[in-house]
Structures are given as structure tokens and as C-alpha cells.
Amino acid sequence: MWKLAEVGFREEKSSARLQADLKAAGFRIDKGVDGMPTAFIATAGSGGPVIALLAEYDALPGLSQAAVPEQQAVPGSAAGHACGHNLLGAASVSAAIALKEWLAKSGTPGTVRLYGTPAEEGGFAKAFLARDGLFRDVDVALSWHPSDRNSASQGQMLSVINGKFHFTGVPSHAAAAPERGRSALDGVEVMNVAVNYLREHVPQEARIHYTITNGGDQPNIVPANAESFYYARHYDPAVTLDIWDRIKNAAQGAALATGTKVSVELIGGSYGTLPNYTLGKIADRYLRQTGGFSYSAQETAYAQKITASLPQGGRESGGPETVADFVEGSRTPASSDVGDVSWVTPTLQISTATWVPGTPPHSWQAASASGTSIGVKGALLAAETLALTGAELFRSPEEIAAAKAEFDKARGPNYHYRAMVGDQKPALDYTRK
Structure with missing residues (x-):
């Protein structure tokens, strides 16, 4: 094994x-x-x-x-x-x-x-x-x-939720025509900055961590696609979900600031x-x-x-x-x-x-x-x-x-289990590169 x-x-x-x-x-x-x-x-x-x-x-x-x-x-x-x-x-x-x-x-x-x-x-x-x-x-x-x-x-x-943030921009020559491009990598990086400032305003026991899973192809091309992979955790699943919503808001703000678009792929979560x-x-x-x-x-x-x-x-x-x-x-x-x-x-x-x-x-x-x-x-x-x-x-x-x-x-007497993964199917390709 x-x-x-x-x-x-x-x-x-x-x-x-x-x-x-x-x-x-x-x-x-x-x-x-x-x-x-x-x-x-x-x-x-x-x-x-x-x-x-x-x-x-x-x-x-x-x-x-x-x-x-x-x-x-x-x-x-x-x-x-x-x-x-x-x-x-x-x-x-x-x-x-x-x-x-x-x-x-x-x-x-x-x-x-x-x-x-x-x-x-x-x-x-x-x-x-x-x-x-x-x-x-x-x-x-x-x-x-x-x-x-x-x-x-x-x-x-800790309860946990995770997912990937896909930013889409406009490719262009990074030296000859940068003004025509909109960098998806800029969207990822502005989102990361926003989330890092968010850390001061979440409960002490919370955990937020991420990696950039796609940063573009090469420096002389304004990246048309970029991706980050985020986790949020807290002992209380309600707090975890609230933090996740705030992370998604940071992504939307980053897309607005950089002229890009962003979509969220929820992978999963657990209590x-x-x-x-x-x-x-x-x-x-x-x-x-x-x-x-x-x-x-x-x-x-x-x-x-x-x-x-x-x-x-x-x-x-x-x-x-x-x-x-x-x-x-x-x-x-x-x-x-x-x-x-x-x-x-x-x-x-x-x-x-x-x-x-x-x-x-x-x-x-x-x-x-x-x-x-x-x-x-x-x-x-x-x-x-x-x-x-x-x-x-x-x-x-x-x-x-x-x-x-x-x-x-x-x-408790009135408890009803409701999975944090919602009604989605398993993300069988979440380890893709």
C-alpha cells in the first residue's frame, strides 16, 4: 500500500x-x-x-x-x-x-x-x-x-469546507499590448490579499489555507485562466460556512477589481x-x-x-x-x-x-x-x-x-443530519493538475 x-x-x-x-x-x-x-x-x-x-x-x-x-x-x-x-x-x-x-x-x-x-x-x-x-x-x-x-x-x-476558484480573464501580449489583457492571475492574487486581511476578523480557532493550483502558462502572456484551492475550518460548522461565504465574497470583489470573472467549484466538506x-x-x-x-x-x-x-x-x-x-x-x-x-x-x-x-x-x-x-x-x-x-x-x-x-x-432530540456537501456529486477529479 x-x-x-x-x-x-x-x-x-x-x-x-x-x-x-x-x-x-x-x-x-x-x-x-x-x-x-x-x-x-x-x-x-x-x-x-x-x-x-x-x-x-x-x-x-x-x-x-x-x-x-x-x-x-x-x-x-x-x-x-x-x-x-x-x-x-x-x-x-x-x-x-x-x-x-x-x-x-x-x-x-x-x-x-x-x-x-x-x-x-x-x-x-x-x-x-x-x-x-x-x-x-x-x-x-x-x-x-x-x-x-x-x-x-x-x-x-474541526469542520471543514473546500473548493476551487476559477478566474477567467483576457489573454494578450504582456509587453506589446498589456492594456488589452485582463489577468486571471491578478484576480487570484487580489483574492488572496483580501482573504489574508479577512483572517483578523474570524474566530481565533478558525483556519483558512490555500494554494494556487494554476497561475498561467508563461510570463509574456497575460493569463486567461488561473485557479486557487481554498480550505476553511472551524469547530462550529455554521461558522465554517459563514467564513466560506466571506471567502466567496472576496473572490467576487477580486474579479470586479481586475476585470475578470470567477466561478466557484465546491469540492466538499465535513463535520x-x-x-x-x-x-x-x-x-x-x-x-x-x-x-x-x-x-x-x-x-x-x-x-x-x-x-x-x-x-x-x-x-x-x-x-x-x-x-x-x-x-x-x-x-x-x-x-x-x-x-x-x-x-x-x-x-x-x-x-x-x-x-x-x-x-x-x-x-x-x-x-x-x-x-x-x-x-x-x-x-x-x-x-x-x-x-x-x-x-x-x-x-x-x-x-x-x-x-x-x-x-x-x-x-439532541430535534437533530437532523444535513451534509455540508449538499446535493452535489463527488468531485472525482479534484486532484487534477
Whole structure:
């Protein structure tokens, strides 16, 4: 999975590999679900509660990295697993297979379902699956994410919305006839300036970030087309949507100022996670029972080099040997489309130390560790913890009932889930250049 490193909605080989392992283990496979060719659902067992596991497998563009402690791209590869989704998908599949085998051997009634969800890094596949009711009969969802620490703490993540702004101008010779041109790149840059001034006037917890995905062809042509790619985030989805409207206003103002036109392509969005402490406490118990892990001499030497490459030399606390204290009510300034799942069914998310302590996600150091034995050890710990948690839930309907009661109380009596992605179809080509 790490070597394949395919970006969102293009994970053909990665998705096929996971499906092959599940089919060989006796799962029934539904391919290309909900209009997404690399999405799938694998089901085993029958009757009883339905417990879902979530698998991701998309890589990040521009972060190709060899499994070495120095920054070094893999020849011929443009993407890398800098968020560890190779480990995430493999461990979730392993946990699903373990649960399927346990159900059969123990004679316990129950259904285990593995959701293969592409394009977490911007395409928000889970939000479309949640919107279209594919989690409707799920009793509990179990998930995990690579990290630099072992933790079953449950907290809130940021809601997020993203999209591309397409500016259209008038081409002309930039030296001989600049007055006849209207620069689409000027529109992008004026918009960026306006949004950067906007930052002073949004809540402190908000996040706005962008990249210019098309700046024109060459300097002597007034750019007729240009494009920027924006994200907006906040813990409150209503605030996120308000910020997004203000970003769109900045784009319209920039178009007016530069004599260009602009259109907005909404790609997707997701809610922040709704924590479920009932599930978190069960997983915490098994994470501690399974225990952390230690580095070999070779892994220690690798980790020391990675630590030396990190800003401020990494972080001293935490690490693979320990399990962090269980915390309720924490906030994480990141986003995941697991958030939408958590608003339609009780959802667990844990983390394990697949990376060297202090490693930030979306870094070459994370991509490197995700291809090493350190990453595999962390993924195995996650798979074992999820499988043990799932087995207890299958045996204990009262715990599922308690998780559902907490879920219903947290959402409130009149809550109705409405996806931030609206009624649009998945943006299957959002990673295009």
C-alpha cells in the first residue's frame, strides 16, 4: 500500500488490493459504491448488531518519500503516504478479518462491515456515504488514525469546507499590448490579499489555507485562466460556512477589481467529530491491555535521525511504549470525514504511534515512517485494539445501547443530519493538475 501511493479517487490498485484480501477471507464485496469507483463495502457474518470499520488508502500529492531518515523522494512517484493511510487501510482490514473469523469460531451472531472510503484528503467520500444513507443500519463504527502517540481519547475535530476558484480573464501580449489583457492571475492574487486581511476578523480557532493550483502558462502572456484551492475550518460548522461565504465574497470583489470573472467549484466538506466516550473508554481499556511497543536497535537509530530532523528536535513526552491518559472534551485542530459518520452513528476513533514522537502529519518524516517497521508495529497495535473492542461490543449489546444513548443525547432530540456537501456529486477529479 505504501509503495502504491495513489491520490484521492485514483486509488485503483490500493482499493483492489484491500478488496482482494477481504474477498479471500470470505467477505462479500460491493464495488464502486455511491458513484465512487474506488469506494467499496465488504460484509461478513449475519444477524446481530452491525459493526463497521473504516478504511482509508489515499496518499498526498507532492510528498513522495523513501523509507529512510533523510528527505528523499521515490523515483517515479509524485505522492506519498504522509498521513499514513496505507497503514490505516491495512489495519482496519486486518481488524475486520479478525472479527469475521472470531464471529464464526465463537458462533456469535453479528455482522462486520468494512467501508473502503477513498479521498479522505479533500474528497470527503465518507460525507457522501453518510448523506446517502449507507450507514443507516450501522450500530457502531470503529476507526483509527496513525499518529506519534497511542491514545483512545475522544475529542472534537474541526469542520471543514473546500473548493476551487476559477478566474477567467483576457489573454494578450504582456509587453506589446498589456492594456488589452485582463489577468486571471491578478484576480487570484487580489483574492488572496483580501482573504489574508479577512483572517483578523474570524474566530481565533478558525483556519483558512490555500494554494494556487494554476497561475498561467508563461510570463509574456497575460493569463486567461488561473485557479486557487481554498480550505476553511472551524469547530462550529455554521461558522465554517459563514467564513466560506466571506471567502466567496472576496473572490467576487477580486474579479470586479481586475476585470475578470470567477466561478466557484465546491469540492466538499465535513463535520467535526462527535465524540463518544462510552466507546472511547472500552477502546482505552484494550489499548492498555494490548500495550505499547518498543523500538529495536535499528529502529532506535532510525528514530534518532528522524528526531534530529524535526523542528525543535521533536517532542520528549509520549512515544510508542506508553498510552496517553484518557481525556474527554479535547479539541484537535484537524479535520476528517469521519466526522460525518460520527453524526449518523456512534463512532470511535483511536490513534497509535506509527510515527516517531514529535512527527507532524503531512510531513516527509511521516511518509518515511509509514513505510517502516515502526509504522507496521503501530498499525498492528491499532488492528488488535479495534478487533478486541469490536468483539466486546458484539458480546455486550448493553454497551452498544449505552453508546447509542450517549450519541442521541449529544445530538439532541430535534437533530437532523444535513451534509455540508449538499446535493452535489463527488468531485472525482479534484486532484487534477
